[in-house]
Amino acid sequence: MASKAEEKSSYLPIILASGVAIFMLGLAIYFPLLILGLVIIVASVFKLFRDGAKEKFSDDKEVPEEKFPLESVPKEKLGIWIFLASEILIFGSLIIAYAYVRINSGSWPIATETHNVLLGMTNTIILLTSSLAMILALASIRSGNVRELKIALSSAFVLGLAFLVIKLGFEWPDLISKGFTINSGLPASTYYTLTGLHAFHVAAGMVAIGYLMFRTYQGGFTNTKHVGVENVGLYWHFVDIVWMFLFPLFYLI
């Protein structure tokens, strides 16, 4: 049986928002879409007013079931997921800008001739292994094994360091010595911007993992108290996910 809150719920705001999105798209690129968006907006607003007139959404008393939809999610976890959603937008926008520039450029250097595929693949496997180490760290502390937590966190930290050493210590100097500098054109500037931003995120993740190690040695985590390990893990896996797209985009395609 549907609750009062469910009875009073409506898909109209989502439909209205979609109408606005289509309208804006039409405004930017294709006039018929603008008309379609406008029709959806008008129809949604009309239906909202009609439902409102029927007092579908009103009630004498406040509906007690209504509450913040993510209320059951712990605040720290909700915070990290909102942060990750904003990070998806940052990296997603840059990747799309890269694709846009590349498709519109007349010529582009062949990826496999410019970049070292073997080093790229090695770095990919290193990051995947560091992600495995982070999830094993979480599994360890959940079972109360602090010794395994220390080993797993140290492994994740060392693997992150190995990634940065390969990237900044070998790949970049090699590319720069060949004249592939940030000022040498769009292929280079997009490469350094995206991989540089990613490397910065790896370094930030290492600082967070370093803090977790410090807290672990102070006895800060137990099988019931380990939110920090979980949340830093979420961030670390996200950094891994971003690289899953950067590797093929720059080294293979």
Place this chain on the structure above:
Amino acid sequence: MAGIKLYVGIWLGLVFATVMEVVVRSLPGSASLFVLIIMLIASAKAIAISLYYQNLRHEGIRLATLPIAAVVGIVFLAVSAALTMTMGM
């Protein structure tokens, strides 16, 4: 212990998929097809990490809405960029 075996299994799958990306790139054939296959493999790897390492498969749909909404926004941006290019604007 079962969980650890699963995580190691996922890691093996991800490493195998990475090697497959490189192998696919070295095969002769249509470049567009390779781009499609490689990006599909990359997307599958990203989804696997989200579901198993970030544990989204056990989180409620409401929490998953946050990253999904961001991805939808990026897809919308990509479609807009693609349409702009197609129409030469």
